[in-house]
Amino acid sequence: MRVGQTLSLYGILRTLPLALAEIYFEIILQSKTGRIVRLDELNVDGSVSDHGHMYVPCPYYFIYQAFKKISVYIQGATFIDYGCGLGRVLFIATRYPFRRIIGIEASPNLSQEAVDNLTEFYARKSLKTPEWEIVQHDATTYAVPEDATVFFFNDPFDETVMNPVISRICNSQDKAPRDIFAVYVNPGHPDIFIDHGFIKMETTVNKHNKGFIIYRR
Numbered sequence: 001m002r003v004g005q006t007l008s009l010y011g012i013l014r015t016l017p018l019a020l021a022e023i024y025f026e027i028i029l030q031s032k033t034g035r036i037v038r039l040d041e042l043n044v045d046g047s048v049s050d051h052g053h054m055y056v057p058c059p060y061y062f063i064y065q066a067f068k069k070i071s072v073y074i075q076g077a078t079f080i081d082y083g084c085g086l087g088r089v090l091f092i093a094t095r096y097p098f099r100r101i102i103g104i105e106a107s108p109n110l111s112q113e114a115v116d117n118l119t120e121f122y123a124r125k126s127l128k129t130p131e132w133e134i135v136q137h138d139a140t141t142y143a144v145p146e147d148a149t150v151f152f153f154n155d156p157f158d159e160t161v162m163n164p165v166i167s168r169i170c171n172s173q174d175k176a177p178r179d180i181f182a183v184y185v186n187p188g189h190p191d192i193f194i195d196h197g198f199i200k201m202e203t204t205v206n207k208h209n210k211g212f213i214i215y216r217r
Contacts, residue, residue, distance in 0.1 A: 009208045021061035025092070030124075032117055033057050033088035042107035055085040055110060058154040058185050062204075062212045063092045066183045069202050069214055070150065073181060074098055078148040079130075082139050082165060083156025087114035090132060091121060098130040102148070104139050111136040140164040146176035154185045159192055166196045173217065182215045193217075 010018060026034065037055035067074065076099045081089045084103025093101045105111040114134045122132070135142065140161055151169060153162075166182075173180050181201075182193055186209060193215040194200065204211035 009210050010206070014206075014210075018059050018061045021059065021064060025060040025064075029091050029121070031086075031088055031091045031121070032113075033086035033091070035086075037085070037107075037110065041109070043109050044106050053083075053156055053158075053188075055083075055107075056154070057085065057088050060088075060092065062185050063089055065204070066152075066185070066212050066214060067092065067096055070181055070183070071096065073179070074150065077150050078102070078145055079150045079152070080104060080144070080148050081152040081154075083154065084114055084134065085110050085154075087117045087134065089152055089154065090114070090118060094121075094125075094127060094130060094132075098150075100131040100133070100147075102132070102145075103134045104137055104142055105134060106136065106138055108136055140168075142168070144168050144172035146172055147178075148172065149178055149180050151180065151182045152185075153182065153187075155188045159189045162189060162192050166193060170196055170217070180217050182217075183212055184215065185212045186210055187213055 034057050039054040042055070075097045078100040079093050079098045080102045082104050084090060084105045087103055090101050090103050103114055105114060111134050118132055118134065139157070169180065182198060184190070184193065187205060188209065190205065190209065190213055198215035198217040200213060201216050202214040205213055
């Protein structure tokens with residue numbers, strides 16, 4: 001994204017911390033997750049091709065700030081990143097006391113790169129926890145684990161896919177009652193969680209829908 005476009009979408013005051021966070025976390029993580037991958041490069045079809053979005057790396061700054069806001073709910077939790085792409089959000093998740101982190105990705109290309117990235121990172125950092133898994137799967141039919149409590153979306157799909165995904169999350173909660181949280185970055189459909197019974201805990205979204213919203217149910 002060009003500097004001028006970034007400034008117009010995020011504003012001057014937010015662009016600087018966004019840029020600094022990109023530099024800082026890439027230096028310490030070496031995540032190899034910074035490139036954009038077009039939809040026609042994902043090697044997907046069906047609903048993913050029709051209703052999914054290209055892979056754009058989630059700003060490190062938003063990931064860090066969102067986790068900071070829900071840090072008291074993270075201890076021992078299972079975390080799921082829908083449309084995990086190359087695994088960037090999971091890299092930041094390793095810095096928090098999650099018990100298990102899961103990336104859901106329909107693209108075989110991206111999911112394999114995410115596996116390679118996390119494998120190399122865990123080996124380089126000698127990490128044993130949290131447990132991690134990359135699942136190549138259609139998000140609309142993925143069986144939500146009944147211990148999953150924190151869900152992350154970097155605007156990966158349109159409402160056609162978001163609706164059944166959120167419904168599955170809610171059904172999982174109905175079967176195994178627990179508080180659940182969702183982080184929605186650069187939300188294309190900011191009211192969709194409200195329609196499924198979530199309440200808005202926090203929002204940093206500007207008039208261009210850039211930022212993140214945290215929901216609770």
